[in-house]
Amino acid sequence: xxxxxxxxxxxxxxxxxxxxxxxxxxxxxxxxxxxxxxxxxxxxxxxxxxxxxxxxxxxxxxxxxxxxxxxxxxxxxxxxxxxxxxxxxxxxxxxxxxxxxxxxxxxxxxxxxxxxxxxxxxxxxxxxxxxxxxxxxxxxxxxxxxxxxxxxxxxxxxxxxxxxxxxxxxxxxxxxxxxxxxxxxxxxxxxxxxxxxxxxxxxxxxxxxxxxxxxxxxxxxxxxxxxxxxxxxxxxxxxxxxxxxxxxxxxxxxxxxxxxxxxxxxxxxxxxxxxxxxxxxxxxxxxxxxxxxxxxxxxxxxxxxxxxxxxxxxxxxxxxxxxxxxxxxxxxxxxxxxxxxxxxxxxxxxxxxxxxxxxxxxxxxxxxxxxxxxxxxxxxxxxxxxxxxxxxxxxxxxxxxxxxxxxxxxxxxxxxxxxxxxxxxxxxxxxxxxxxxxxxxxxxxxxxxxxxxxxxxxxxxxxxxxxxxxxxxxxxxxxxxxxxxxxxxxxxxxxxxxxxxxxxxxxxxx
Numbered sequence: 001x002x003x004x005x006x007x008x009x010x011x012x013x014x015x016x017x018x019x020x021x022x023x024x025x026x027x028x029x030x031x032x033x034x035x036x037x038x039x040x041x042x043x044x045x046x047x048x049x050x051x052x053x054x055x056x057x058x059x060x061x062x063x064x065x066x067x068x069x070x071x072x073x074x075x076x077x078x079x080x081x082x083x084x085x086x087x088x089x090x091x092x093x094x095x096x097x098x099x100x101x102x103x104x105x106x107x108x109x110x111x112x113x114x115x116x117x118x119x120x121x122x123x124x125x126x127x128x129x130x131x132x133x134x135x136x137x138x139x140x141x142x143x144x145x146x147x148x149x150x151x152x153x154x155x156x157x158x159x160x161x162x163x164x165x166x167x168x169x170x171x172x173x174x175x176x177x178x179x180x181x182x183x184x185x186x187x188x189x190x191x192x193x194x195x196x197x198x199x200x201x202x203x204x205x206x207x208x209x210x211x212x213x214x215x216x217x218x219x220x221x222x223x224x225x226x227x228x229x230x231x232x233x234x235x236x237x238x239x240x241x242x243x244x245x246x247x248x249x250x251x252x253x254x255x256x257x258x259x260x261x262x263x264x265x266x267x268x269x270x271x272x273x274x275x276x277x278x279x280x281x282x283x284x285x286x287x288x289x290x291x292x293x294x295x296x297x298x299x300x301x302x303x304x305x306x307x308x309x310x311x312x313x314x315x316x317x318x319x320x321x322x323x324x325x326x327x328x329x330x331x332x333x334x335x336x337x338x339x340x341x342x343x344x345x346x347x348x349x350x351x352x353x354x355x356x357x358x359x360x361x362x363x364x365x366x367x368x369x370x371x372x373x374x375x376x377x378x379x380x381x382x383x384x385x386x387x388x389x390x391x392x393x394x395x396x397x398x399x400x401x402x403x404x405x406x407x408x409x410x411x412x413x414x415x416x417x418x419x420x421x422x423x424x425x426x427x428x429x430x431x432x433x434x435x436x437x438x439x440x441x442x443x444x445x446x447x448x449x450x451x452x453x454x455x456x457x458x459x460x461x462x463x464x465x466x467x468x469x470x471x472x473x474x475x476x477x478x479x480x481x482x483x484x485x486x487x488x489x490x491x492x493x494x495x496x497x498x499x500x501x502x503x504x505x506x507x508x509x510x
Contacts, residue, residue, distance in 0.1 A: 009103075010103040010106065013103070013107060014089075014090060014093050014106060014107070014110060015090070017089060017093075017107070017110040017111070017114065018086040018087070018089045018090045018110070019086060020114065021085045021086050021088075021089045021110075021113065021114050021119070021123075022082050022083060022085055022086040024114070024120075024338070025078070025081065025082035025085050025120075025123050025124055025338070026078070026079075026082045028124065028338050028339055028340055029074065029075060029078035029079075029082065029124075030074055030075070030078075031339045031340065031341060031342050031343075031346075032339050032343065032377060032380035032381060033074065033380050033381055033382070033383050033384055034074060034077060034380065034383050034414075034415070034418065034419065035125050035126075035127075035376065035379050035380045036379040036380075036383075036410075036411035036414070036480070036481075037125070037127055037379070037411075038077050038125060038126040038127065038414075039383065039410075039411055039413075039414025039415050039417070039418050039419075040410045040411070040413075040414045040433060040434070041055075041059045041060070041063060041126055041127060041128070042063045042066075042067070042072070042077050042126060042414065042418050043063075043413070043414045043417040043418055043435075044059060044060030044063055044434060045060055045061075045062075045063025045064035045065075045066070045067045046064075046067075046417060046427065047060070047434070047437070047438055048060055048061060048064050049214070049437075050210040050211050050213070050214040051211050051214035051215055051218065051221075052433075052434040052437075053221055053225065053433050053434040053436065053437065054221075054222075054225045054433065054434070055128055055168075055169070056128075056166065056167045056168055056169065056170065056211050057167055057210075057211055057214075058128065058131060058164070058167040058168035059126075059127070059128045059131065059168065062080060062131070063126075066079065066080055071421075072418050072419070072421040072422070077126045077418075078124070078126065080126060081122070081123045081124065081125060081126055081127075081130045082123060084123060084130055084131065084134055085119065085123035085130070087134065088113070088119070088123065088130075088133065088134045088137060088299075089110055089113045089114065089119075091134065091137050091138060091141060091299075092109055092110075092113050092137055092299040092300075092302065092303055093106040093107075093109050093110050093113075093303070094141055095109075095137070095140065095141050095144060095299065095300055095303040096109040096303040096306050096307060098141065098144045098145055098148055099144065099270060099303055099304055099307045100307060101303065101306055101307035101310055102310060104310055104316075104319065105303075105306040105307050105309070105310035106306070107323070108256070108306040108309065108310070108319070108322065108323050109256075109302055109303050109306040111323050111326055111327065112250075112252075112253040112256050112302045112305075112306065112326055113253075113299065113302065115251075115252060115253065115326050115327055115330035116249075116250050116251065116252075116253045116298070116302070116330075116337075117248075117249065117250075117251050117330075117333070117336055117337035118133075118249050118250060118292075118295045118298055118337075119337075120334070120337030120338040121337050121338065121376070122295065124337075124338050124339070125376075128168050128169050129169075129292070129295075131168045131169075132165070132168055132169045132171065132172065132296060133295055133296055133299070135161060135164065135165040135168060135172065136165070136172060136175055136296030136297070136299075137296070137299045137300065138161050139158060139161055139162060139165065139172070139175065139179075140175075140179075140273065140276070140297075140299075140300045142154050142157055142158040142161065143158065143179060143272075143273070144270065144273060144300075146158065147269065147270070147272070152194060152196040153196075155191075155194065155196045155197055155199070155200040156196055156199060156200050156203060158200055159199070159200025159201060159202070159203035159204040160200075160203050160204070160207065162176065162200075162204040163203060163204040163205070163206065163207025163208045164207060166204065166207070166208040166211070167207065167208060167211055170222065171293060171296075172296075174280060174283060174284070175276070175280060175296060175297075177279075177283075178275075178276045178277075178279035178280045178283065179272070179276045181275075181276075181279060182271075182272040182273070182275035182276040182279060183272050185272075185275060186271050186272045186275060230288075239285060239288065241291070242284075242285055242288075242289075242291050243285070245291030245292075246281060246291070246294060248291075249291065249292065249294070249295055249298060250298050250301075250302065251329070251330060251333065252325065252326045252329035252330045253298075253302055253305075253326060255305070255322060255325065255326065256301070256302045256304075256305025256306055256308075256309075256322075256326075257298060257301040257302055257305055258305070259304075259305045259308040259309070260300075260301040260302060260303065260304030260305030260306070260307075260308055261274055261277060261278075261301050261304070261305075262308070263304045263305065263307065263308040264277070264300075264301075264304050265278075270304070273300055273304070274304075276297070277297040277300065277301060280294055280296070280297050281294050281297070309322060335349050335350075336361070336362055336374070339377060339380070343373075343377075343381060343476075343478060346373060346377060347372050347373060347478060350362075350363060350372065350373060350374075351372070362374040363375075365378075365480075371478075371480075372477075372478050373478050375480065377478075378478060378479060378480040379411070379480050381476050381478055381479035381480070381481075382474040382476050382479030382480070382481045382482065382484070383411070383415040383419060383481075384419060385472075385474050385475065385476065386412065386415050386416075386453070386474055386481065386484060386486070387415050387416060387419040387420050387423065387425070388423075389471050389472040389473075389474075389486040390405065390416055390420065390423075390425060390451060390453065390471075390486050391420070391423035391425060392471055392472070392486075393451045393471040393486050393488045394423070394425055394451060396471075396488060397449045397451075397488075398449075399448065399449070400426075401445065402445050402446065402447055402448040402449060403426075403447070403448070403449040403450075403451065404429060404443065404447045404449070404450050404451070404496075405425065405426065405427075405428040405429065405451040405453070406428065406429050406430065406450060406451070406452050406453065407428045407429070407430040407432075407435075407453045407454075408430070408432065408453060408454040408455075409430070409432045409433075410430065410432045410433035410434075410435060411481065412428075412430070412453045412454075412481070412484065413428045413429075413430035413432065413433075413435045416428040416453070428453075431503075431507050436507075439504075441504065442497050442500065442501070443496065443497055443500065446492075446495055446496055446497050447492070447496035447497070447500075448490070448491075448492060448496075449488070449489065449490050450465065450487075450489040450490075450492075450496070451486065451487070451488060451489070452486075452487040452489055453484065453485070453486055453487075454484070454485065454487075455483055455484050455485060456485070457485075457487055460499055460502075460503070461487075461489060461499075463493075464489075464492050464493060464494060464496065464499055465489035465490060465491060465492055465493070466490070466491040466492075466493055467489070467490040467491040468487055468488070468489045468490075469487070469488050470485055470486070470487060470488075471486040471487065471488050472485070472486055473485045473486070
């Protein structure tokens with residue numbers, strides 16, 4: 001059987017671009033340190049479960065695999081999202097092909113994916129976001145593939161992927177609602193009469209069931225998390241800024257997403273995809289969702305935009321000029337998407353934007369204050385120093401069986417749990433995030449030495465220990481944890497177990 005040489009050539013080009021996407025992320029992986037959230041998510045792998053405080057179990061399972069194969073290094077943390085970025089690019093070009101785009105459109109899609117800040121940032125960090133972006137894209141690909149072929153087996157695969165996606169982030173339920181409404185409103189309601197549609201729903205539920213049971217057994221912590229998220233963050237979402245961010249997230253690739261959205265709405269066969277994207281954005285707008293919650297629909301809009309240009313721009317010079325523009329427009333703002341420089345050079349870059357152009361974009365933290373680096377970058381500094389200071393404190397402990405390392409927040413706890421492996425540090429204890437589930441109820445033998453990590457010393461700790469020294473503080477002024485202190489507390493004047501019992505009681509009452 002002969003194979004079309006054009007297909008071989010096209011496959012090699014797309015695979016090459018997918019590898020390039022991976023390489024870009026790997027080349028930048030160690031310009032900064034671990035991210036605060038990465039430390040939490042990687043620490044989840046030490047306690048595999050069917051659920052965690054604020055996320056489903058998928059990210060913890062992936063962390064366990066990466067730890068087992070590659071250890072606890074920064075490379076191990078960054079490798080998975082980098083590899084996934086290659087698969088994500090190839091999947092997005094497959095959507096282009098399903099939308100009847102030929103090789104030029106697929107290449108244009110690939111170029112847009114590579115330069116999008118959404119791609120650069122999402123696949124730089126070990127978080128559920130990169131998996132979510134990939135799985136949303138996969139679900140939309142399967143939906144389009146089903147419409148193109150009318151083969152029911154794609155419904156079953158869709159159900160399986162949906163179940164997996166629910167094990168990663170619950171937000172995918174929003175995509176499902178939007179997709180079903182779109183199918184029902186565009187004359188594709190026949191899908192609801194197919195038996196395998198309900199088989200697919202059963203498969204999704206069966207895969208998701210372990211996490212659902214875990215949620216019920218643990219008092220549905222997802223509800224508390226959503227309430228806290230709404231009260232502390234979503235209530236402050238600026239809806240006008242939300243709409244602006246829908247253009248800023250793809251940035252130069254908006255040259256594709258806007259015509260792609262129009263192309264889908266006016267294409268009878270694929271209109272349901274455009275309506276799905278519109279409904280996702282509309283629902284998140286009304287619910288005051290964070291801007292990046294919509295990124296799952298950006299890839300399909302990019303793919304549709306590439307097909308639009310291929311079909312309606314006859315002049316190939318104009319077509320490829322668009323590809324060049326995507327690259328040229330993006331180059332100046334690449335440091336917004338991925339840290340292509342070391343910390344000092346990043347600080348100079350953002351300082352130059354402010355002094356020469358009056359721009360402080362991306363440097364406003366959640367509390368409204370402006371800093372030298374974007375929050376995501378500031379969250380990737382100071383952890384190595386913190387762990388080294390903790391190791392020095394631990395070396396001073398004579399009886400390590402009576403020593404406890406306590407951390408006030410999940411970033412600090414994650415640093416000791418993950419980076420601390422190379423220093424032989426024991427797992428820390430914290431009441432924050434999922435670390436709360438792993439706390440001991442008492443200590444036998446009682447604690448005689450406490451390594452306390454916080455920005456200040458708590459009064460209860462200060463009153464318990466006779467000998468308290470400061471081992472050191474995070475000294476990098478660009479780190480979000482700047483000033484976080486490692487205290488070595490010795491010679492307790494009463495039982496630490498009694499203090500611990502009181503602390504547990506206060507936490508439970510809260």
